[in-house]
Amino acid sequence: MITLFHHPKTRSTRFIFLLEELEAPYRLQRVTMRRSDGGGAVDAANPHPHGKVPAISDDGVVVFESPAIALYLTDRFPKNRVGPTVGEPSRGAYLSWLCYYTGVLEPAFMSKFMNADVPRGTAGWVPVDEAMAAVIDVLSRGPYMLGERFSAADVLYGTTFAMFGQSPVMPKSQVIDDYVKRIVTRPAFARAQALDEGG
Numbered sequence: 043m044i045t046l047f048h049h050p051k052t053r054s055t056r057f058i059f060l061l062e063e064l065e066a067p068y069r070l071q072r073v074t075m076r077r078s079d080g081g082g083a084v085d086a087a088n089p090h091p092h093g094k095v096p097a098i099s100d101d102g103v104v105v106f107e108s109p110a111i112a113l114y115l116t117d118r119f120p121k122n123r124v125g126p127t128v129g130e131p132s133r134g135a136y137l138s139w140l141c142y143y144t145g146v147l148e149p150a151f152m153s154k155f156m157n158a159d160v161p162r163g164t165a166g167w168v169p170v171d172e173a174m175a176a177v178i179d180v181l182s183r184g185p186y187m188l189g190e191r192f193s194a195a196d197v198l199y200g201t202t203f204a205m206f207g208q209s210p211v212m213p214k215s216q217v218i219d220d221y222v223k224r225i226v227t228r229p230a231f232a233r234a235q236a237l238d239e240g241g
């Protein structure tokens with residue numbers, strides 16, 4: 043049984059969405075976390091090394107960091123084909139876009155948010171407009187990050203774009219708006235929203 047260490051309206055909410063897509067057996071364990079206003083506290087029950095969410099435990103096997111959790115869960119629960127498994131041709135794109143999410147896209151957004159230049163040749167990421175151009179290019183051929191097939195990569199990208207759609211750090215794009223609609227109208231997304239506060 044999977045335990046998802048969860049705090050409502052955070053990066054762990056999207057893993058309720060993924061677990062619902064997978065139809066995996068899971069329970070939510072609500073934990074406290076430090077907040078950006080200085081309040082909150084790390085929860086001793088949370089196995090993430092920095093007390094962040096999400097983290098999961100699979101009967102004692104701990105996994106933390108969003109791409110690792112996404113990959114672990116789609117490998118562990120392959121029935122609904124939410125992630126290409128080893129040997130499938132789209133596995134390479136799947137791994138690449140999962141890692142790109144935390145290695146490039148999130149730092150790109152954060153650099154823009156902090157008004158910080160991205161030093162070319164030094165930083166491992168690129169300015170947000172360049173990162174978003176790459177993502178938009180993929181999604182223009184879409185409809186999903188892996189082409190015709192919905193995957194856990196879309197859980198990460200779709201929920202991020204849904205959340206930052208109105209933010210000035212996010213370039214405006216009809217391709218992204220249409221993509222977000224495709225993701226947030228999935229029944230599993232609605233179930234996750236309903237379960238978010240309950241954990």
Ligand SMILES: N[C@@H](CCC(=O)N[C@@H](CS)C(=O)NCC(=O)O)C(=O)O
Pocket residue numbers: 051052053054075076077092093094095096106107108109144
């Ligand atoms: N790199 C982590 C980021 C997780 C993260 O920063 N989560 C936030 C909530 S959205 C958090 O737990 N913040 C509390 C803290 O930083 O202590 C991932 O992608 O899983």
